[in-house]
Amino acid sequence: MKRKALIGWGVGSFTSAALVGAVGLLHLRFMTDSLGLAMGMAGLLVVASKIYDAAIDPVVGVLADRTRTRWGRHRPYLVGGALLAAVSLVMLFNVPTGLSYTGLLVWSGASLLIFSTAYTLYRIPYLAIGRAITQDFHERSRLMTFSVYGSSFGGLAATAAAPWMLSLMGGDRAAHGLLAMVLAGLVALGGIATFLLIDATSEGHAATTPHITFRQAAAAIAANRPFRALIAFKVTMFAGLTLHGAALPFYTRHVLHAADKSLGSIFLLQTLGMMASQAGWVRIAGRIGRRQALMLAALAEAAAMCAWYLVPAGHPMPWALVLGGVEGLCVGGLFFGLYTVLTDTMDHARHHGPASAEGVLAGVFVMVEKGTAAFGTWVFSAILSAVGFVSAHDAGSVQSAGVVNGIVLSLSVLPAVAAVLACLFLRAPAQGQAETAGIPQPPAVVDQDAALNTALPTAMVAGAVAMVMTLALSSSPARADAARPGAPPSPPPAISAPATPVPANGVTIPRISAGVDGKSYLDTVTLPRAPGSDPLAINARLYTTDTEIGVSPPGTFIDWHRVSSPRLLIVLSGTLEVGLGDGSVHRLQPGTIVLANDTVGQGHTSRSVGSVPVMAMTVRLPREDPLRSRASSCPDGVAPEQCVANSLSIQHNPQPVPKP
Structure with a gap:
């Protein structure tokens, strides 16, 4: 041979x-x-x-x-x-x-x-x-x-x-x-x-063998x-x-x-x-x-x-x-x-x-x-x-x-x-x-x-x-969760709006980022505290480029994609399921704010689950230094004396106003 x-x-x-x-x-x-x-x-x-x-x-x-x-x-x-x-x-x-x-x-x-x-x-x-x-x-x-x-x-x-x-x-x-x-x-x-x-x-001189019929x-x-x-x-x-x-x-x-x-x-x-x-x-x-x-x-x-x-x-x-x-x-x-x-x-x-x-x-x-x-x-x-x-x-x-x-x-x-x-x-x-x-x-x-x-x-x-x-x-x-007749499988972990007071040093929200291997994963980030804000309140004041509100019917699926620029995703209604490159799947509930920052790598998937349409607001941030804080809450082009934010009367735990 x-x-x-x-x-x-x-x-x-x-x-x-x-x-x-x-x-x-x-x-x-x-x-x-x-x-x-x-x-x-x-x-x-x-x-x-x-x-x-x-x-x-x-x-x-x-x-x-x-x-x-x-x-x-x-x-x-x-x-x-x-x-x-x-x-x-x-x-x-x-x-x-x-x-x-x-x-x-x-x-x-x-x-x-x-x-x-x-x-x-x-x-x-x-x-x-x-x-x-x-x-x-x-x-x-x-x-x-x-x-x-x-x-x-x-x-x-x-x-x-x-x-x-x-x-x-x-x-x-x-x-x-x-x-x-x-x-x-x-x-x-x-x-x-x-x-x-x-x-x-190697084929064994097969060319000399006779023809074979279908019969x-x-x-x-x-x-x-x-x-x-x-x-x-x-x-x-x-x-x-x-x-x-x-x-x-x-x-x-x-x-x-x-x-x-x-x-x-x-x-x-x-x-x-x-x-x-x-x-x-x-x-x-x-x-x-x-x-x-x-x-x-x-x-x-x-x-x-x-x-x-x-x-x-x-x-x-x-x-x-x-x-x-x-x-x-x-x-x-x-x-x-x-x-x-x-x-x-x-x-x-x-x-x-x-x-x-x-x-x-x-x-x-x-x-x-x-x-x-x-x-x-x-x-x-x-x-x-x-x-x-x-x-x-x-x-x-x-x-x-x-x-x-x-x-x-x-x-x-x-x-x-x-x-x-x-x-x-x-x-x-x-x-x-x-x-x-x-x-x-x-x-x-x-x-x-x-x-x-x-x-x-x-x-x-x-x-x-x-x-x-x-x-x-x-x-x-x-299939332990499915052993009971009619019982649904365990859902992915839910990410919902925080029910406890925010920490004193700033607002902490989930963040989707890309690792060195190109896979997306979930961690947290604390937004910078707005300068000059009320010391007893927590404000995060960021530069944004534009805002979009979209409604997706149940069953809408977007395959693996990354974002072109960092953005804040706010779920207003419905349930949005996000799949990450590390194999994890997460559900975003109404009121959830997530920073999507996976501008490189594999990205993530998104899917509207349940029977209710998903309404979400996307607030896009600058690609360079997306979390840079604004010095003032007044809109650009508005004079300080005309800015309503500068004339607000903010009171914490005010005394009740007596009835006349």
């Missing part, structure tokens, strides 16, 4: 993982929170694109097997598919401004279809090449570890570095577009590098029992994984109230866990077999997903980070097992089929991946729609108790049940069946007793089922 083919296989996995990771993690939330599309409609667009994607997978697989070029059957698709995928990635997150609601739907739907086509053109030929690179049992295990390494780095770029960069660039709609351009460049370079590193020799392709699938079992496992397992992955960004924002930076940290630790686990999974597969190792990884992932049910919302760290790393260890075994068992089933097709059908099997393998991803996404969007999730376009981010319950269960118990059920399709075959099926096994597995081979998965499945049922009947700390 050539070293450059080994590296090329890893680079190819990086490219596909970066693609699916970025879109799967960010695009649904981008459509709801940045474009303002309703959750049900956004989920429908994703599901429709994945159904289309799944439908064309077997067709692309057959076409790839029938392709004849001097570069081999499958290699040309690596470049073409990657370049088209890069273009589609830019389109997905760079939506033209000024589009109507219908225009947003059309653009988003068309971009998803182009992305689906590009991903299929790249992913299926890439998987088909894997079987031809090597047929040795141990070399193939080593090859698949490079695939997981590539997937890990791709996932790192898409799900850890991307949220971190997104938060650094402001997290708004424009930041999503810029981030997409960066990822698109990585995807294009990855496809070109894979083409160059995996040459025609032969169907016959090859029907005759391949190990492949059918693998597909049944993958359908069930990936339905749960997709549900789990779709729920995680909503869980961190709406249940834990954590910033996107924490989401990136979770995926970073998950990626590191995937990479660190590979040597261990190779040893496990060598001792108990690839199929048993795949089942063990699935059950371990079920346990890890259940553990999210127990994360306390008030203090999620470090528990959320630890679970991210543990899930990485489990997912590393899942992908290692899936890829190795897939190439083993390709060997079976080679020995029992009428023609070479690597592309056909890869097409079906990817088809069910996308089909179940569509199903999992649809289930999640349907659950949130049923429990009353409200998108940014419609209302505020404080969700009901039912929404919190739906997110928590979608993240933990429901996908764990799917993982346990998936293992039932990988029950051990009868003694000797694995060898006759054409799946290579290490000597230690071939000599195992059949009873032990059956008892091990049965015991693991029974234990996992018991654990899932126990958690399903218990109460989750993350």
Whole structure:
């Protein structure tokens, strides 16, 4: 096995993982929170694109097997598919401004279809090449570890570095577009590098193989029992994984109230866990077999997903980070097992089929991946729609108790049940069946007793089922406030007008500022005491530039933004919710005065919550020295003798005026 083919296989996995990771993690939330599309409609667009994607997978697989070029059957698709995928990635997150609601739907739907086509053109030929690179049992295990390494780095770029960069660039709609351009460049370079590193020799001189017909392709699938079992496992397992992955960004924002930076940290630790686990999974597969190792990884992932049910919302760290790393260890075994068992089933097709059908099997393998991803996404969007999730376009981010319950269960118990059920399709075959099926096994597995081979998965499945049922009947700390029927979740901390007398040295009010890291945070500032004012009264007399009074209807949302100049924000009526870059969310009640001074950095978000419109007054201050005090309370241009403030008769605790 050539070293450059080994590296090329890893680079190819990086490219596909970066693609699916970025879109799967960010695009649904981008459509709801940045474009303002309703959750049900956004989920429908994703599901429709994945159904289309799944439908064309077997067709692309057959076409790839029938392709004849001097570069081999499958290699040309690596470049073409990657370049088209890069273009589609830019389109997905760079939506033209000024589009109507219908225009947003059309653009988003068309971009998803182009992305689906590009991903299929790249992913299926890439998987088909894997079987031809090597047929040795141990070399193939080593090859698949490079695939997981590539997937890990791709996932790192898409799900850890991307949220971190997104938060650094402001997290708004424009930041999503810029981030997409960066990822698109990585995807294009990855496809070109894979083409160059995996040459025609690595593809196994496939250009001389006979053409395969669609009937032969169907016959090859029907005759391949190990492949059918693998597909049944993958359908069930990936339905749960997709549900789990779709729920995680909503869980961190709406249940834990954590910033996107924490989401990136979770995926970073998950990626590191995937990479660190590979040597261990190779040893496990060598001792108990690839199929048993795949089942063990699935059950371990079920346990890890259940553990999210127990994360306390008030203090999620470090528990959320630890679970991210543990899930990485489990997912590393899942992908290692899936890829190795897939190439083993390709060997079976080679020995029992009428023609070479690597592309056909890869097409079906990817088809069910996308089909179940569509199903999992649809289930999640349907659950949130049923429990009353409200998108940014419609209302505020404080969700009901039912929404919190739906997110928590979608993240933990429901996908764990799917993982346990998936293992039932990988029950051990009868003694000797694995060898006759054409799946290579290490000597230690071939000599195992059949009873032990059956008892091990049965015991693991029974234990996992018991654990899932126990958690399903218990109460989750993350939804403790939602445990009572009809009880709303705990609202963000409220900032209201001070009820106690102001301090003698000046008026103290909350202030929104930007830290050295560009994140906004909340502290307090004491306004300077007006010179020459009544010694028994507290006056703050500032220079201002202009004043604005605005009324926002319920549900108005403004994404991440900073102020162009410092200003005093006074809430007159209604409730205004402000989200800060440090992950905290605060509510401004009527009578509240806040100094918004985050003129640099990420800024903050604002949202009108409740059923009452928010009326607020904005008093803009000079950008330079905004808290500079005025010497006089008389308006500019008014003579002192004409200034009413100079002739006021102020009395403290005056004696009552006698009645006549």
